Amino acid sequence: MPNNPPGGLGHVPVAVYSCATTSTALGESEERGRYYADARHWHVAGVWSDSDPALSIMERPGWQAVTAALSARMIRGVVVSVSTHVAADAAQFTALGVLLRDRGGFLADASSGTSARRTPGQARRRRDIADVASGWFTQPDTYEKGAS
Template sequence: MPNNPPGGFGHVPVAVYSCATTSTAVGESEERGRYYADARHWHVTGVWSDPDPALPLADRPGWQAATAALSAGMIRGVVVSGPTRVAADAAQFAALGVLLRDRGGFLAAALNGIPARRTSGQARRRRDIADAASGCFPQSDTHEEGAS
């Protein structure tokens, strides 16, 4: 098994879990989970879903299958599209994350599935680092104004 930390990047086997009443909502939730995993180079090895969010989490067959895969070592984590898919509130979601961590895994919420936006300063810093690594230095940044 890879030793990448939760939230880190690398080829970590994960499951995507979703729970919604319509197949369209399940598909969208799965897509967000896959996008989130792909952005981190995690390998989605299983996808499970349940059609009834009113059922307690322990009684959902899809959730049971995902946690069984975790316990068996087939996956390292479970990605959900949002905390409300598996928990009533943030405290319950955190407790569920601790439970999965005790089993040797992690729980990740994709939320909207879109990577966080970078500020213009962060984007410029990344560009400067890439330029420096390639040996390219823009003229405007290599000399001070007024110096001849």
């Protein structure tokens, strides 16, 4: 497989894969995977998911679609938001990464990236910083007394 496939220098098509029981969890996993890929300038060629973590990974329709895309060379890698979406432990995750590497791809765990969710305190602080930067002060006592 070429290092730089057609479509631009550094263009790396990847799949974002997740497996969770709720649509909210699937959405958050997709967001984290996309954020991780975007931070590396990878192109998200597709997003696949499964809603039954009890199935073995090879029996999941979404995972089968991911491996088919890898075999067809539509993608070069797979990004998961949490390693537990594809493996029960670190050894299984490593073994799955080796399997994908043998097929010409790679497996990336986005859980080490920054969190897609923020606490209410973090969201308020960001909002306050943006307000101050734009010149909009929400707290009148932040002005210095006697300043003109």
